[in-house]
Amino acid sequence: MNMCEEVIQKLFGEYVRGHLSQIGIDFVDEHTTECDVCAQILANTESDYAICKEVSPLLRVYVMGELGLEVEQIFVKNHVKTCRECAQSLAILEEGKKLPCGDGLLMGYAAGDLDRYNQSIVEAHLTLCSRCAQDVASIQSV
Ligand SMILES: [Zn+2]
Ligand SMILES: [Zn+2]
Numbered sequence: 001m002n003m004c005e006e007v008i009q010k011l012f013g014e015y016v017r018g019h020l021s022q023i024g025i026d027f028v029d030e031h032t033t034e035c036d037v038c039a040q041i042l043a044n045t046e047s048d049y050a051i052c053k054e055v056s057p058l059l060r061v062y063v064m065g066e067l068g069l070e071v072e073q074i075f076v077k078n079h080v081k082t083c084r085e086c087a088q089s090l091a092i093l094e095e096g097k098k099l100p101c102g103d104g105l106l107m108g109y110a111a112g113d114l115d116r117y118n119q120s121i122v123e124a125h126l127t128l129c130s131r132c133a134q135d136v137a138s139i140q141s142v
């Protein structure tokens, strides 16, 4: 088994997002100071992630069809072709946009009994729809 590919490089996604535990971080840091190949791949992962951070606020605007500049639309489209994380966020936002307002899911969401997938769709809807966001806030405050 190739330790670098199978073990170390699989941690990079979590590493750049700050999701690793301290032990994991130390493990990666220690390895990349000794291994040039992994150090290079980690650097690439970091620069990709910097792009993700630029893309993620645009995704919402993109789904709303309000992205003004064509270059920005192309930037988002090209990025989601190569980035699984952003493609998934985009898919969830699109599902959220399709959700009919006042849907029963909102009640379930406010009551906290949705599974994670539906929960993220409702959350996506709430970021796109201020009316439902208000409804949920008022249900939750009762
Ligand atoms: Zn390595
Ligand atoms: Zn991305």
Ligand SMILES: [Zn+2]
Residues within 6 Å of the ligand: 100, 101, 102, 125, 129, 131, 132, 133
């Ligand atoms: Zn709505």
